[in-house]
Amino acid sequence: MKPLLFSAALAALAAAPACAHFQLIYNPEPNLERPGDVPLRLIFWHPMENGHAMDMGKPLELFYVFKGEKIDIGETLAPITFTGAQNGAAAFEAALPVKRNGDYIVGLVPAPYYEESEDIYIQQITKVFFNKGGIPSGWNEPLGLPTEIVPLNKPTNVIAGSTFSGRLLSQGAPVAGAEIEIEYIAAEPDMETNAVGEATVGPVPGGAIVAITDENGVFTFGIPRAGHWGFAALGAGPATEHEGKELSQDAVIWIKAYDLD
Secondary structure: OOHHHHHHHHHHHHHOOOOOOEEEEEOOOOEEOOOEEEEEEEEEEOOOOOOOEEOOOOOOEEEEEEOOEEEEOHHHOEEEEEEOOOOEEEEEEEEEEEOOOEEEEEEEEOOOEEEOOOOEEEEEEEEEEEEEOOOOOOOOOOOOOOEEEEEOOOOOOEEOOOEEEEEEEEOOEEOOOOEEEEEEOOOOEEOOOOEEOOOOOOOOOOOOEEEEOOOOOEEEEEOOOOEEEEEEEOOOOOOOEEOOEEEEEEEEEEEEEEOOO
8 A cells, every 4th residue: 555545544544433434325225126216325424323424415426337337327316314313414315227137336426525523525435236136247346436445255145144355446456554444334224214213233342343455455354244334445545635635535335244044
């Protein structure tokens, strides 16, 4: 990892609360059986502690990639209010059009968010995965984002009790020695009311859950329970400034784990 990027990541982690900001692209079910428009909720939140939600600005880019083709879905964006356990915040809904079988990788480039308490901007470039028909078609391919996490396990049906691995890239190159912050959606959003549901777990003791990338930019984490898991590399992106202030450009990925029946 570049020294400046590594320093930025460490500084961001040091300043972060025990359960940090995580950008979501949310739908409860990534495995799809029928064609149609899949509703999405874009929320900037503290999901593991079921905590404070942040106001999102209009995303700079929202798209999906299917079999190597990138399709913009920014025109489906509409503002909503997400009601968390502590407050309401500006969020967005959108729709993913699904027709053929295969992998649909949704990417979000949000507007930088100003975190007043730290006097920095945060931009969490986020990916989530859907699949129709159980047929793989590119879930392990990078999207060419400024920074991103590429899954090394199929991200739509990780088994609880197994492991998940990903490779962190910045400008297409693996990032060694980076800290990956790990988050769990403790209380899943209700798609009808845009409000948080009941929490199933509480924050873990000892602060953020963290893994470290190896010399190839790869990290591995044991998945202890079913549900939605997020992984964020803080300060991994090439951009370090926005409107004259420090910018933490982060890579975020979400997966879903299932229990074996």
